[in-house]
Amino acid sequence: MAISEIQIKELAAQCGFELAGVAPAGPLIDYSRFAQWGEAGMAGGMAYLTDHRGEMRSDPSSLLPHVQSIICVGKLYNAPSDRVKNADPVHGTISRYAQGEDYHEVLRGGLKALVAKIAAVHGEPFGSRVCVDTAPLLERSLARAAGLGWIGRNTCLINQSSGSWFFLGELLLTIPLAPDTPPPDRCGTCRRCIDACPTNALIPTDKGGSFLDARLCISYLTIEHRGDLPPGMSDATGSHLFGCDICQEVCPWNRRAPITEDPAFQSKIPTTSLVDLAAYSDDDFAHTFRRSPVWRTKYSGFLRNVAVAMGNSGEEGMREPLQILAESTDPQIASAARHALERFGPAQQVCAESQ
Template sequence: MALPSTPLASTALRLTREDLLRWARECGFDLAGIAPAQPLPEFKFYEQWVQRGRAAGMGYLTDHRMEARRDPRHLLNSAQSILMAGVLYKSPQPSIGTLDDPTRAWISRYAWGADYHDVLRARFELLAKRLPAGVEYRICVDTAPLLERDYARAAGLGWIGKNTCLINQGQGSWFFLGAMLLSVELPADVPPPDRCGSCTRCIDACPTQAIVPTGQAVPAWELDAGLCISYHTIESREATPEPLRAAFGSHVFGCDICQDVCPWNRRAPQTEVAEFQPRAFAPPLEQMAALTEEQFRALFRETPVWRAKYRGFLRNVCTAMGNAPRREYQPLLEQLAQHAYPAVKQHAQWALDQIAKALRE
């Protein structure tokens, strides 16, 4: 949303970097910094990544919105600075992987609580109320075409790790990012150095080898979305390629492995934000497979899991059941093998085949 324009010479004097960063903290952001609202050299890498086909089926990253990402001024003509801000979401529950229980549905940590878009936007709106009259602004929380991670790096919030997450030296990588474009020129922060060093834990731990070499010096690694569990369980509407399914384990929405193993997350602080506390922590697969569309809506409508849609979620639950093959799953899977949605049908049949194979052995 943009407020009516007024000459900026006077307002620029009344909005200081110090005030803005202090207000960001007071409005509930754990991290905040300022980047210039200009094109970044990282755009070139993003273009190459798309050209290499690494975005898989994510049309919103490859269609006309790709060009819009070149310059943040496409989002707000008058933008001169970007306030990049983050809110931590790590709740006290352990990483799901440590439960070592394949009969539980593993949902990525970021999706355990309420939808972060609403939580972050509400905080930015509080902050906007403090801006001097005449300052134009636009709030972007993960839905506008903006290279958020790269601007967050430019704003000094962290470096981009080999796992492609933004990592903050003191706070790790469990945070949500948002941006506020501002029509005022403010002194920018300095990006921190890359502190991954010779570590390759995320690359080694990825079950599908989705972190692949770029063939160039910087960045040396990139994500092949077509191999990533997060892409297939959240974004893709298709059946998952069969050779990948066994590596998905019990993941039914997203995957945290490359963040769980990162040493910079060992001492990552926990959030106190009530909205990010888990609503359904690792529920039993059987319960998830038996959900009606109505029950799915009641449980996940206001959480990020909603993005997978009921059909995508059921497809993922079938994969997880096939990876934890148990005779007692057969009746539920036989019902799902009659589902109207082809991907659910296919995955249910695949899971039944895995169970039949396990029972023969």
């Protein structure tokens, strides 16, 4: 017996996905908007979004020949944590999505389990492909087409009941299924996210939406960017060590966002101070972050971010650990620490002024 859309959604819920819907598998009309964004240089240094892999996003059949339907799923990650305050000059801030385990593995496991459950019900052979984040797909556009939510002016997918604190995943299938209907855009006249962004990275369009200029975005700068931060951007990153949630924090649709109880996404990050993080060795970093999304920055990128946040703290107690980092053999860390120290001025002058 051929499996139905309703059965697949029930199975997705059994596999731990709070949201699930069906998107059609044809070429995506949003691709031209994505291409426009890339051509304007707003992808920054993320070449994988603008090279040959960028164009693959126009048509999901580039990933699975004869694909007929795409199951889009959402997995909540919002969990209580001390590390998510947007301004914490003592400890620094780590984005909510990075508090738990590496979501790629968690979602991939759930989607593979879903394939097995579909196979047990569907009476015929079928092709499938599991995609989580790294595959060249326009994930948010597909999720909208699958009825999971609309794309807000903060460029996140927003679900009317669940807000935007969830991960997206996709399951491509050669099984024909009836697609869901996209919900209406419910941003209305709100522009809180645009106004709250400390770096003006959300660029409003004349059609009422917005583009995210990654080159100005704290998330991009602290996670994807390598080397010194561009001039003027170090100050703007404040106490952010990995990612930025400001444009989601201010969104009214997240006021009553549900909290996940999934053990994988409970915070596993210790409330270590910036001073103690500055003393981390490569091994300490691996021990703390090996299974976390924070691993993406590697030791060098994370310590660079720690140095920048220490400089932005303005705390005199950060001077000495920064002086040690400025002697690092890692040029990225040493350079960030030297720039951070410039913000403190000469040590003796500070002492004299305080007397």
